[in-house]
Amino acid sequence: MSADSASEHGAAAPTPAASNGPPLLQATDVTKAFGGLVAVSRVDFQIPERSIVSIIGPNGAGKTTFFNMLTGLYKPTSGRITLAGKDITGRRPDKIIADGMARTFQNIRLFGTMTALENVMIGQHGRMKAGLFGSIFRAPWVRKEERKVRERGREELAYVGLKPDAFDQVAINLSYGDQRRVEIARALASDPKLLLLDEPTAGMNPQESAGLTGFMRKLRDERGLTILLIEHDMQVVMDVSEDITVLDHGEKIAEGGPQEVRNDQRVIEAYLGKQEEKG
Amino acid sequence: MSEASNTRSRSALPVAFLKAHPNVAIAVVVGIAAVLFPYFFEPAAKPVQVMTEALAYVMMALGLNLIVGFAGLLDLGYVAFFALGAFSMGWFGSGFFSGAAGGEGLHVFVTGVAANLPGIHFNFLLIVVVAVIITTVAGMLIGIPTLRLRGDYIAIVTLAFGEIVGRIAINGDGIGLPGEATLTAGRKGITPVDKITLPFLETFEALDLRPWYYLALVLCLIVLVVNFMLRDSRLGRAWIALREDEVAAVSMGVPLVKTKLLAYGTGAAFGGVAGAFLASFQSTVNADQFLFQLSILILSMVILGGLGSIWGTVLGATTLAVINFYLIPKVFNEVPSKVGLNFDLTEINFGIFGFLMVIMMVLRPEGLIPERRRKAELTEGIGAGATTGVGGEEVREARA
Numbered sequence: 001m002s003a004d005s006a007s008e009h010g011a012a013a014p015t016p017a018a019s020n021g022p023p024l025l026q027a028t029d030v031t032k033a034f035g036g037l038v039a040v041s042r043v044d045f046q047i048p049e050r051s052i053v054s055i056i057g058p059n060g061a062g063k064t065t066f067f068n069m070l071t072g073l074y075k076p077t078s079g080r081i082t083l084a085g086k087d088i089t090g091r092r093p094d095k096i097i098a099d100g101m102a103r104t105f106q107n108i109r110l111f112g113t114m115t116a117l118e119n120v121m122i123g124q125h126g127r128m129k130a131g132l133f134g135s136i137f138r139a140p141w142v143r144k145e146e147r148k149v150r151e152r153g154r155e156e157l158a159y160v161g162l163k164p165d166a167f168d169q170v171a172i173n174l175s176y177g178d179q180r181r182v183e184i185a186r187a188l189a190s191d192p193k194l195l196l197l198d199e200p201t202a203g204m205n206p207q208e209s210a211g212l213t214g215f216m217r218k219l220r221d222e223r224g225l226t227i228l229l230i231e232h233d234m235q236v237v238m239d240v241s242e243d244i245t246v247l248d249h250g251e252k253i254a255e256g257g258p259q260e261v262r263n264d265q266r267v268i269e270a271y272l273g274k275q276e277e278k279g
Numbered sequence: 280m281s282e283a284s285n286t287r288s289r290s291a292l293p294v295a296f297l298k299a300h301p302n303v304a305i306a307v308v309v310g311i312a313a314v315l316f317p318y319f320f321e322p323a324a325k326p327v328q329v330m331t332e333a334l335a336y337v338m339m340a341l342g343l344n345l346i347v348g349f350a351g352l353l354d355l356g357y358v359a360f361f362a363l364g365a366f367s368m369g370w371f372g373s374g375f376f377s378g379a380a381g382g383e384g385l386h387v388f389v390t391g392v393a394a395n396l397p398g399i400h401f402n403f404l405l406i407v408v409v410a411v412i413i414t415t416v417a418g419m420l421i422g423i424p425t426l427r428l429r430g431d432y433i434a435i436v437t438l439a440f441g442e443i444v445g446r447i448a449i450n451g452d453g454i455g456l457p458g459e460a461t462l463t464a465g466r467k468g469i470t471p472v473d474k475i476t477l478p479f480l481e482t483f484e485a486l487d488l489r490p491w492y493y494l495a496l497v498l499c500l501i502v503l504v505v506n507f508m509l510r511d512s513r514l515g516r517a518w519i520a521l522r523e524d525e526v527a528a529v530s531m532g533v534p535l536v537k538t539k540l541l542a543y544g545t546g547a548a549f550g551g552v553a554g555a556f557l558a559s560f561q562s563t564v565n566a567d568q569f570l571f572q573l574s575i576l577i578l579s580m581v582i583l584g585g586l587g588s589i590w591g592t593v594l595g596a597t598t599l600a601v602i603n604f605y606l607i608p609k610v611f612n613e614v615p616s617k618v619g620l621n622f623d624l625t626e627i628n629f630g631i632f633g634f635l636m637v638i639m640m641v642l643r644p645e646g647l648i649p650e651r652r653r654k655a656e657l658t659e660g661i662g663a664g665a666t667t668g669v670g671g672e673e674v675r676e677a678r679a
Contacts (some may be wrong), residue, residue, distance in 0.1 A: 071530055096530040109527035111520045122520045126532030128513050132541055133514030136505050146513070172651075190532055224665035 022048045024194055024226045030079030032065055039065040041250040052227045054237045057247035058270055063230045064106055067198055071103050098126040098248040100193035104183045110171040116182045117167045120125040120153040123189030156185040176203055203235050209233055211238045322487040333600035334495035336554045338502050340596035341581040342549025348587030350542035351522030353434040355443025357577050360414045360547040362448055362569040364554020367410035369469035374398030378458040391482035393473045403475040410551035418547025422540045441574050448566035468565035475559050491560055502549050506589050518542055579632055585646025587653050594647050604673035
């Protein structure tokens with residue numbers, strides 16, 4: 001198995017972006033087991049800087065588990081993860097976001113009773129300095145910091161396309177699309193190098209999905225972000241990804257550009273089942 | 280609309296301003312009433328005593344509100360911090376350690392009678408500092424085992440902690456310290472306790488309650504300001520984020536351990552200050568008073584006022600303290616016997632609170648003065664983490 005995937009990996013290597021510089025994120029031989037259940041098994045994975053990369057796979061393939069390991073919510077059972085050359089294996093999530101990797105969630109996880117702006121301000125928590133006494137005594141630098149963070153929050157919300165009158169609305173009252181926007185703004189507020197989007201187009205109509213695809217490119221081009229997404233909408237995946245990794249039953253079964261992956265026999269089998277031999 | 284803003288800009292009269300801001304008007308009226316209150320009564324009148332105690336309970340309720348209301352950590356053992364604060368006063372402000380400094384007593388910035396007595400006698404400000412340190416450390420210690428727990432489980436651990444401290448208080452007369460001293464005085468209680476001594480002021484007296492009342496008011500005000508500052512700060516936001524969705528909060532850069540421990544520590548410190556004050560005010564550290572019921576009483580104050588709401592907590596604490604320490608034992612206690620029933624009202628005071636709670640949950644579940652967020656949760660019918668869609672898989676191993 002591993003020899004198999006390694007050969008496919010070799011075939012997929014010469015993607016355009018991979019040639020410039022070391023990868024921003026590199027996962028080596030990463031495994032996650034919950035007791036006897038191996039959710040992710042010996043996955044090698046890397047993302048070149050300033051690229052847009054997708055992880056796809058059938059339900060239960062281990063995509064979100066992989067995400068959770070990258071962002072520190074799960075500790076890998078074995079393997080090694082580095083971000084910009086720094087080993088982040090098993091680091092705490094709040095440290096990893098400070099290292100420059102921010103995420104959104106498959107089912108939107110905003111802080112429901114906080115306003116859109118407050119949500120985005122939380123994204124900057126790790127970049128702020130005010131502690132217990134700073135918060136109580138409100139020294140001028142604390143107030144200045146608070147102002148700056150608020151201002152930055154507004155900028156991010158405007159950047160993702162939220163209307164100004166929604167900034168101070170409680171998150172649960174926002175529309176579904178706006179909640180998605182706020183979640184991305186919250187991640188952006190942490191100044192990430194790498195943005196992880198877990199099924200960002202879930203529940204969106206084709207126009208909205210196309211809008212998001214354009215927005216991802218804009219993020220890459222304007223802000224130099226690297227984007228990794230889990231996605232089920234094949235149109236979006238094929239449209240936006242430079243490189244696609246396919247997981248099935250926790251194992252990497254294919255990797256390469258959209259065209260390659262689309263024609264890969266094992267990918268087709270994973271999605272559609274094995275074709276019976278003609279009798 | 281334009282008319283309203285016109286009147287505001289044209290007349291700088293306070294009246295117009297207050298009309299536009301009814302909340303400020305209420306706060307001003309309540310503030311003035313609170314300041315003038317003792318002068319409606321004799322210096323040692325019962326109402327002054329009750330309100331002084333009520334203010335101490337407001338402090339405790341505000342501390343608990345920080346833990347339960349802001350950070351969402353249900354603490355059923357808050358009485359432990361009251362106890363530790365009271366013992367700080369008992370240890371460092373009474374003749375309890377009579378062997379201290381070879382029987383001569385240890386005196387730090389105290390005047391009046393206490394300056395010549397054996398035992399340890401610190402200035403009240405120092406004792407407050409000691410109480411804050413002891414309770415903050417205790418609060419953080421109790422925080423550590425609950426870090427990985429949620430909801431009901433936190434409640435059980437904190438409940439146990441409250442009981443442990445209560446038991447130690449009762450049985451501490453068997454715990455020996457160097458020099459024939461013991462840890463606590465057990466059921467005998469530590470009494471008398473020093474009257475409060477503050478710099479530049481004369482030592483407080485038992486027969487004039489006004490200084491006590493004003494000190495309690497000032498302490499309350501400080502606690503209140505600290506609460507408001509924390510609520511609208513980086514830390515306050517992080518507490519609410521943790522309360523709403525722990526996984527999302529840590530993923531967005533909120534350090535779980537530090538943030539939770541700060542909530543426990545800060546909330547506990549307020550309980551410690553109130554405990555030290557009450558010990559001196561009542562001139563006793565009575566081990567029998569640190570009961571589970573008291574934790575529940577303080578929690579009821581917070582819930583009645585409105586979980587997470589600062590003004591609500593103040594109102595809830597004042598109301599329940601007056602009911603519990605004045606109306607039930609002093610005013611209506613005889614009522615059952617007058618109508619031919621063979622019990623005192625004090626015997627069923629928790630029944631009365633329970634009844635009040637039920638009434639409140641039916642009529643106004645968000646509390647007397649609800650917090651904006653809680654109100655949203657209850658009226659929109661959507662709880663914490665409300666944006667989580669259907670089929671949200673739980674992150675089983677959320678860590679930090």
